[in-house]
Amino acid sequence: MGYRPGNSGPSTASNSLRILETVARLGTGTTAKEISDALQMAPATVYRMVNALVGDEYLVRTADLRGFALGHAISGLIAAATPPNISTAARSEIEKFRTGNRFPVHLILIQNASLKIADDDPDYPLQMKFEVMRYPHASAAGKLMLAHLDESARPFLKGPLAEVTRHTITNRSVLEKQLVEIRVAGQATEINELEEGSSCLALPVNLPNGPVQAALCLSGPSERFSAICERAEAARVTATRLAPLIF
Amino acid sequence: MLETEEAGVTDEPQLRAASVLRLGSLPGSLSWLIRECREPVCTSESWFLVSARGDRFISSRSPVEGLNRRKLSFLPVFAQAVAAVAPAGAMAVIPALVFPAFARGSAAPNLVVTFGAAMALMVLVSFCLRPMAKRMAAVSGLYSYTAKGLGQRAAITAGWSAIFGYGLVAMAGLLAVGTYADQILVNLGVGLAEPKLSMVLAIFIAMGAAWYLMVRGIQISAWFTLTMECISIGLLTVLMIVYFSLNAPAVSFDSVFAWSGDSDSLWIGIVVAVSAFVGFESAATLGGEAHKPFISVPRTLTWTPVLAGTLYLLAAISQDLALAEAPLAIMTSSTPLSDLFAQTSPLFAAVLDLGIAASWFACTIASLSALVRILFCMGREGVAPRLAGRIHAVHQTPSSAIMVVMPIVAIVPLVVIVSGASPEQGLVILFTLGAYGYLGAYLLASASLPFFLRRIGEDTYSSWILGALTPLVLGFMLWKATSVSILTGSLQAFVYAGVLLISIAYSTILKVRSPERLSSVGIYDETVDADLYRGGSN
Structure with a gap:
């Protein structure tokens, strides 16, 4: 018994996280006793907490009821906290598309109602990185994300729409209308909305019937926007190939 | 292998x-x-x-795969327990059953003490069951807990005991439905010349409806039973308030708290009062089907006895007051509350009867739901016919077990009525016998607690104390009740003893003839890989 009385940790919340971590570290079949020894916590406290975690299905019991394993409820936490790995195969797929293309190509991940630049074009890096992430209503990738947000995430995006350039959509109903169009067309565009003189086309990257998890963006000067749009079909083919390589 | x-x-x-x-x-x-x-x-x-x-x-x-796994939200689970307890029906009938038992003797301990003691005992039992419910998603309640605690042979006795209890309460429920349905017709002035016919008819209809609802799934039957129960509790409460405000009897609360009994009649009284609580543990048969079984089942186990107890105490106080003034014929009737109301207004009484009948109907469904899940488990394990372990392909309910049980349960109340025996006598016998079954199963399951926890390496001092105290109290009470009932010439204790002996003999035969079947006793809804992080769906 490695338990020292009076050392049952700082708080219930952090203790439960430490218990989860211990089970993850010690592996399937870790017993309450092993957790109690590893964390120097009172056995009764550990029993109470593991049962609470089992109740919420963060932990599950093995068939003999003695041991614990990580339950499906932490899948949500882990999936949200860890970005998908952009494999070499995925990067070379993007690279192949770039070589057949005169316009900069970026891959932007859409996760938990936020954007993350996963693969920036090495030759023409994104100029407005901060703005892309901060003002989703002003960029093609951002609008693609907004268009596919589920209902539960929508309330978080209330508030006034900032005017990044003169062309940024600041009227919510106009934006809502455009989001519907984006869902129908399966692609999002942005012309002078994030940066004067620059425009972008974003295509969704998703598994068949899966949620949109990334945007493949083709950007370029606004006067060349029609030329960018001509590349849409090729980009869509790449996006379809990319999805199974990433997710 | x-x-x-x-x-x-x-x-x-x-x-x-x-x-x-x-x-x-x-x-x-x-x-x-x-x-x-x-x-x-x-x-x-x-x-x-x-x-x-x-x-x-x-x-x-999972060994119990086929059931509609992890779909039931908290309310239906709670509904299952509440319906099996049938507080509305019990409020109306059981104090009355306790009362004449006392009325016959000169000295009667009062209802409040009796129900208070019964409630305390049931809360103690729920404390014992809770830790196990938090750790195991049982599909057969007390049977599964005992299997993991005291072992397979004790589990067979506990399982049979529980089946016996659920079965008899379901029979009593059907009989009560028949009795009250007839009472409704009488109160409405459309009573048939032959009351037996209307009772038999009501039982047949109730049986068919129960069958349909149970096969369709616990989701539907649980909602149905909860609605029934809420309506009948509401009705009963409103009617009682109205009755008291209309009659405004010269209420003397002295009688409510007066102690005038000897302890022997108190013990038998507690056994009858306990039968008003039994069924609260039936939520533990929904471990496989409940959405978050480790939360909803323990929560239900904790709160149902408390809720039911509070209702009973209120009902006991008010009936004590109302019936104290009532003529002896009402006091000894099987439907005293409705007889009491019938004095005031027959329509009142009919509405009340409807509520009580609904409550008993819900109780029948809930008790049978619990029963068939135990039988289903036994069927899967091979200690009951394999047929009972089958699942309805569409509704994912243990339909074969339902089909086996339903006719057996319906035949007893029908025989009681057709044979011309008094329904109230039948009710008393079925309830008390059923209570023996439940108490036996409670005793074994609460004694299992410390062994269950030790087996999984999580025993604590408090679990040993609780696991020793509760069975002792239960055992003492059973002993007292048994000896009193034997002294009064009742054969009930022998009937239950017979069930126990047969179950022990059966488990002994299993141990000798097919130990592998005995060893598979204790299946429950295990964690499957879909419950794991990155299991199944990921």
């Missing part, structure tokens, strides 16, 4: 014999799975996630 191959056994019959031998030492569920896997139903995708620590494993299939 791997073990036997390593031992160099290659011959097929020999392998089979060796694996059967080996099964005896495996945990019940594993031996179940291995046995199932030998049969062609098992596909190649079955696998175990075996821990590096001993025989801890997680399989891809």
Whole structure:
């Protein structure tokens, strides 16, 4: 018994996280006793907490009821906290598309109602990185994300729409209308909305019937926007190939 | 199986014999799975996630698969327990059953003390069951808990005891439905010349409806029963308030708290009062079907006895007051409350009867739901006919078990009515006998608590104290009630003793003749790989 009385940790919340971590570290079949020894916590406290975690299905019991394993409820936490790995195969797929293309190509991940630049074009890096992430209503990738947000995430995006350039959509109903169009067309565009003189086309990257998890963006000067749009079909083919390589 | 191959056994019959031998030492569920896997139903995708620590494993299939797994939200689970308790029906009938028992003797301890003691006892039992419900998603309640605590043989006795209890309460429920349905017609002035006919008819209708609802699924039947129960509790409360405000009897609260009994009649009174609480543990048969079983089942186990107890105490106080003034004919009637109301207004009484009948109907469904799940488990384990372990392909309910049980349960109340025996006598006998069954199962299951926890390495001092105290109190009470009932010439205790003896004999035969079947006792809804992080769906 490695338990020292009076050392049952700082708080219930952090203790439960430490218990989860211990089970993850010690592996399937870790017993309450092993957790109690590893964390120097009172056995009764550990029993109470593991049962609470089992109740919420963060932990599950093995068939003999003695041991614990990580339950499906932490899948949500882990999936949200860890970005998908952009494999070499995925990067070379993007690279192949770039070589057949005169316009900069970026891959932007859409996760938990936020954007993350996963693969920036090495030759023409994104100029407005901060703005892309901060003002989703002003960029093609951002609008693609907004268009596919589920209902539960929508309330978080209330508030006034900032005017990044003169062309940024600041009227919510106009934006809502455009989001519907984006869902129908399966692609999002942005012309002078994030940066004067620059425009972008974003295509969704998703598994068949899966949620949109990334945007493949083709950007370029606004006067060349029609030329960018001509590349849409090729980009869509790449996006379809990319999805199974990433997710 | 791997073990036997390593031992160099290659011959097929020999392998089979060796694996059967080996099964005896495996945990019940594993031996179940291995046995199932030998049969062609098992596909190649079955696998175990075996821990590096001993025989801890997680399989891809649950031994009770086929049930509609993890779908039921908290309310239906709670509804199952509340309906099985049938507070509205019990409020109306059981104090009355306790009352004449006292009325016959000169000295009667009062209802409040009796119900208070019964409530305390049931809360104690719920404290014992809770820790187990938090750790195991049982599909057969007390039976599963006992199997993991006191072992397989004790579990068979507990299981039979519980089946006996659920079965008799379901029968009593049907009988009460018949009695009250007839009473409704009488109060409305449309009573048939032959009351037997209307009772038999009501029982047939109730049986058919119960059958349909149970096969359709616990989701529907639970909602139905909860609605019924809420309506009838509401009705009863409103009617009682109205009655008291209309009659404004010269209420003297002295009688409510007066102590005038001897302890012997108190014990038998408590047993009858306990039968008003039994059924609260039936939520523990929904472990496999409940959405978050480790939260909803323990919560239900904790709160149902408290809620029911509060209602009973209120009902006991008000009935004590109302019936104290009532003529003896009403006091000794099987439907005293409605007779009391009938004095004021027959329509009142009819509405009240409807509520009570609905409550008993819900109780029948809930008790049978619990019963068939135990039988289903036994069928899967092989200690009951395999047929009982089948699941309805569409509704995912243990429909075969329902089909086996339903006619048996319906025949008894029908026989009581057709034979011309008094329904109130029938009710008293069925309830008290049923209470024996429940108490026996409670005793074994609460004694299981410390052993259950020790088996999984989580026992605490408090669990040993609780696990010793509760069975002792239950046992003492059973002993007292049994001796009193034997002294009064009742055969009930012998009937229950007979059930116990048969179950012990059966488990002994199993141990000798087919130990592998006995060893598979104790299946429950195990963790499957879909419950794991990155399991199944991911």
